[in-house]
Amino acid sequence: MTETAHDRLLIIDFGSQVTQLIARRLRELNVYCEIHPFQNVSAAFLEEFAPRAVIFSGGPDSVMREGSPRPPKEVYDLGVPILGICYGQQVMMHDLGGRVEAGEHATAEFGRAWVTPTDTKDGFLTGWFLDGTGREQAWMSHGDHVSELAPGFQVLGTSPGAPFAITADTDRRFYAVQFHPEVHHTPNGRTLYENFVRMAGFTGDWTMAAYREEMVQIIRDQVGDAKVICALSGGVDSSVAAALLHEAIGENLTCVFVDHGLLRLNEAEEVVGMFRDHMNLSVIHAQEQELFLGALEGVSDPETKRKTIGRLFIDVFQKYADQIEGARFLAQGTLYPDVIESVSFSGGPSVTIKSHHNVGGLPEKMGLKLVEPLRELFKDEVRTLGRELGLPDSFIGRHPFPGPGLAIRCPGEITRDKLEILRKADAVYIDQIRKHGLYDEIWQAFVAILPVRTVGVMGDGRTYDYACALRAVTSVDGMTADYYPFSHDFLGETATRIINEVKGINRVTYDVTSKPPGTIEWE
């Protein structure tokens, strides 16, 4: 639980795949909320958390199964509004004296459904059913359904498979819906959250301007006069964390930028230049290209590449950090999605598809305490905060770049020659994307240099050079992705430019694999 002076909303998580989306919708409305798994929410917890409103998430279980997830009974006596979603609706009905039935017959609904109102006067439905069709699209995903309302509840809306699609006990301000207002496929869902928090009395006081001021004070209180070190990668998270810390503690912050020789064209100069020269941060540019490239020589296995880079990164960071006298804290750009405890029904760990390198384990090893000023924020909030702090848009909107850098865009053996060619090709490709105004539409784009040479003809001569693959994807969080549908003109023009401008490449391909089954990076 986090200390905050803001009004807070508690989301009790029953294990839905989309619980995080509820939190994001609320944060967009400037409402501070936290997600806590139902197992952790006791009566004592409720008292301490003191929510102004509560939301029950959906979940995969059935309330008719003995031992299925429940909130503590005391939640209904807090006197605050409660909104139940899908499984959350069924829990609420079941707990308060209604009935839920299994949906073996025609009442299970998965996917799009149309909700029609039985009563539009209630404040919860302000802004709904206005477009002239008299109905709203909603996303359903339920097997069980409510078959009898709990005493005090009435129906506000129905759908073909859910006679109790929207229900309310208006005296107690308990609302419960069978569908998921937080997902994209309930286009007007945000309005229901807006109505709910308005009725609960939230003032929308959770803004990044307020957060900046509060966090500066919290950092000062936590750190005092001690020195803090921060691994600056040039990515959005570490950049915003560094800028915020700098505002809080000025020159007591030292950033270490590890140059492993696997960065993009001019990247090191741009990052160090911006933070050191424009923002006056103390930045150590750790030039360790030889160390990393030497260790990677002859390595072509992707996992070995990652592990080698991760291990060296920690050694290098430690070496530079040891030179900073009196350093007692390590700053990290951890975000809220990394710290939300999720409800696990399978129990087992998920398979490692790729090991991501980070500075995990470092704080204990070096006896450092952690400062994580972004722990409460979602990525879009970090971007807003970055703008607040004066970081240029060109930085805030940058595509993600992986820790192991170009090493995983160079399948097979890494050589300095290949890296040089790759850097140039990538720069031309990104320049093309920017020139065509597509950069912000694309989630991530890069070139991979392939471990094959192909025959070509340029002028009167035969060439035998590398082939490369262009990758561009749209995505929300990198977990799933679609390839970007460039026009043939764009692809043709880009291929011509790369072949003409980059010596060493004579063939360009475009990767049209989505994730899954592919991954975004090639390794």
Ligand code: XMP
């Ligand atoms: P994949 O290739 O797994 O990538 O679909 C998903 C996102 O994660 C980034 N990525 C990494 N980031 N260390 C990182 O910091 C890594 O080892 C790593 N591997 C992949 C990738 O660029 C994409 O944005």
